[in-house]
Amino acid sequence: MDRTIYSKYSNERAERFRIRTDIVLDVAGRKTVYKYAGTKAADPHVRRIEECFRQLQEAYRGSRIRFCPCEVEELQAGSRVSSPFVRGETLQSMIERSFRQGDWSTVETIIRLYGRRLMEAGGDSPFTVTEEFRNVFGPAGQENAYICADVSDVDMIFSNIFVEAGNGGTVLDVSADWTVIDYEWTFPFPVPKKFVLYRAIYFAYYQIFKAQGRDLSEWLAMVDITREEAAQFAEWETHFQEYLLEGGFPVRNMQRIMGTKVIPFEELLAGEQTTDGEVVKESRWIRVRRLLYHIDRLERQDGSVICSGWALAKCLDGRCIPVNIRIYGPDEKQIRADVTRSDRADVAEALKLRRVDRPQFGFDCVWILPAGQKWSIHFSMGNREIIYEG
Incomplete structure (x- = not known):
């Protein structure tokens, strides 16, 4: 049976x-x-x-x-x-193993080989913007001289590519064949090969590397994708995800509406709970000399904005402490955001900070906002505030 x-x-x-x-x-x-x-x-x-x-x-x-x-x-x-059922090992599992072993050289070799194979195979049709393309990926932006496959499988990511068992080769062997599975997102109109490369490396960077090591732009540069092209491809990816959902909202992103903040029952009864992104009670009484922040990652995904980085306040009494973070929309109304804090000892060391009890300067913010709408992040503590506009 x-x-x-x-x-x-x-x-x-x-x-x-x-x-x-x-x-x-x-x-x-x-x-x-x-x-x-x-x-x-x-x-x-x-x-x-x-x-x-x-x-x-x-x-x-x-x-x-x-x-x-x-x-x-x-x-x-x-x-x-x-x-x-395809037997063998995926490129993703090979990259994951090399990453765990700290073998960045092999990871780089795999990515370069992947880029070379995709650019050389599938045809070399010129990129022309069609109405079908706009419907799936949105405005094309500046039309560069991109090369496209005759038929475009945009989901040719590392987890969908197998090096078959028993073929006598390995991923590092240029003679080994690759087998692609799960090609339901294939389109007959021109889609730049570089966008397919971007998607594979983008997902590897955040799913495998966890944004560690080299910057995403450095990995993309290995396959000749510029920062300007990456910014354009990020917009296409956002529109593509919206096309797949057609107004729906994934359950996996529900925390972006509900948040993940835990409020102790005692604080709830006493009315002492802080608002989203607020880390210090009675912070208005703290005298601050300077606010510092840096945005490490900023992107759109599944109808949400994702922003990561670090922020801190240098106080007049010599302390260095985290700051409060609030998100505002185009109408200057505060937007509910899921804010996760993390220690950033690297920031404390790089800035040579002295009076630091706990360097919880890192943040990951996620909030829902329709594409095209303006927003701003307000970093505040005590008597000072600084605004980053997106």
Whole structure:
């Protein structure tokens, strides 16, 4: 009897994109991957995956990049797409292992090889902005002379690329073939190859490296992506995520509305709880000589703004303390934000701060704001305030 050993619901998307992915083990020990439409509206999305495979197979013919085959199967309740279970190791797991071992040289080699393969394969169509592109990725901005694959799989990230077991090669062997799975986000209109590179490195930077080591811009520079291009690609990614959701809001981001702050019951009864981002009670009485801050990371994701960095106050009595952080929207009304604090001993050391009880100067702020709206971060303590406008 066949047995389902894995099931994943992608039900936070727009109804026409909701699917279920199962891995089924049969009596002979063979594994098969099935994708089902999660709603009636999603049936065309599932059916088109087979056509995506055919187009990608043709576009990348003769290259070292292959695509896991699939076919549509008709069922009484609709349709599904089946594909063989790919054995081997993903590029992501190889990068993760090298990262854990501190082997940055191998990580760099993998990323450079990845960039070279993607730029050399799939065709070299010029980038022309179409209405379909604007619908999915938003305004194109400045039209550079980008090269595009004949058919664009924008989700060719490291976790979707396998180096197959038993092929006698490794990821560092330029003769080893790669197999791509999960190519449902394939588009027939031109999408710059550099954007595909950007997405893979961006997700690796935050999911694998946890923003440690080199700056994101340095990793992107390895595949010839400039800061200006990265800023444009970040806007495309934001619009793409909004296209997938179509006004929905993922459960995984619910904390951005509700927050994660814990208020002890005793403080609630006494009315002593502080507001979001406030770290010091009666802070208005603290005399501050200077406020300092730095923004390390700023981006949009799933309809939210994510901002990370550090901020501190130098007091007249010689102390160095964290500051209060508040977010305001375009109408000067305060926006509820999820603010997480962290110790930044590196900041205290770099600035040669002396009177520091605990260097909790780091912050991660997340808040919901429609694309295009202005906002500002207010850093304050005692008698001083400084504003960063986004």
